[in-house]
Amino acid sequence: MQYDFKKQLRSFGYAWQGILSCVGKEQNLSFHLIATVIVIIAGFVLGITHTEWTVIILCISIVIAAELFNTAIEKLVDLVSPERHPIAGQVKDIAAGAVLVCAVAAAIIGLIIFIPYFSGL
Numbered sequence: 001m002q003y004d005f006k007k008q009l010r011s012f013g014y015a016w017q018g019i020l021s022c023v024g025k026e027q028n029l030s031f032h033l034i035a036t037v038i039v040i041i042a043g044f045v046l047g048i049t050h051t052e053w054t055v056i057i058l059c060i061s062i063v064i065a066a067e068l069f070n071t072a073i074e075k076l077v078d079l080v081s082p083e084r085h086p087i088a089g090q091v092k093d094i095a096a097g098a099v100l101v102c103a104v105a106a107a108i109i110g111l112i113i114f115i116p117y118f119s120g121l
């Protein structure tokens, strides 16, 4: 198979469109994006270390990626099961649960990183 650079660029464009299609429309994603902006500002203001930035960027990207997967699953469920069905509901709840796990872990990691800057530890 020959590597097609234009096709690759188009794929990035579709992926970017996918992200943009969720921004401002999914309430949970908006919440995560606002939290992301606050954390990044706090990181610059407090002067966190390179290692801490690495962990923060990993946390932010995991939570946003989980939220995008969750949105994709929700849309797929709505497509294949427009009528209400217990399994459709369970699939949505499990996907939302996965986001919750990532978000809680990210929040705890954020506290571990930022609290010492405020308490002078």
Ligand SMILES: Nc1ncnc2c1ncn2[C@@H]1O[C@H](COP(=O)(O)OP(=O)(O)OP(=O)(O)O)[C@@H](O)[C@H]1O
Pocket: 074, 077, 081, 082, 083, 084, 085, 086, 087, 088, 089, 090, 092, 093, 096
């Ligand atoms: N097709 C479905 N069948 C059964 N339960 C569902 C279904 N869709 C959603 N649910 C339940 O409702 C919860 C919220 O789902 P969702 O956020 O998609 O909102 P909704 O109930 O479909 O209404 P809306 O899309 O108007 O907000 C889900 O987590 C799930 O528990």
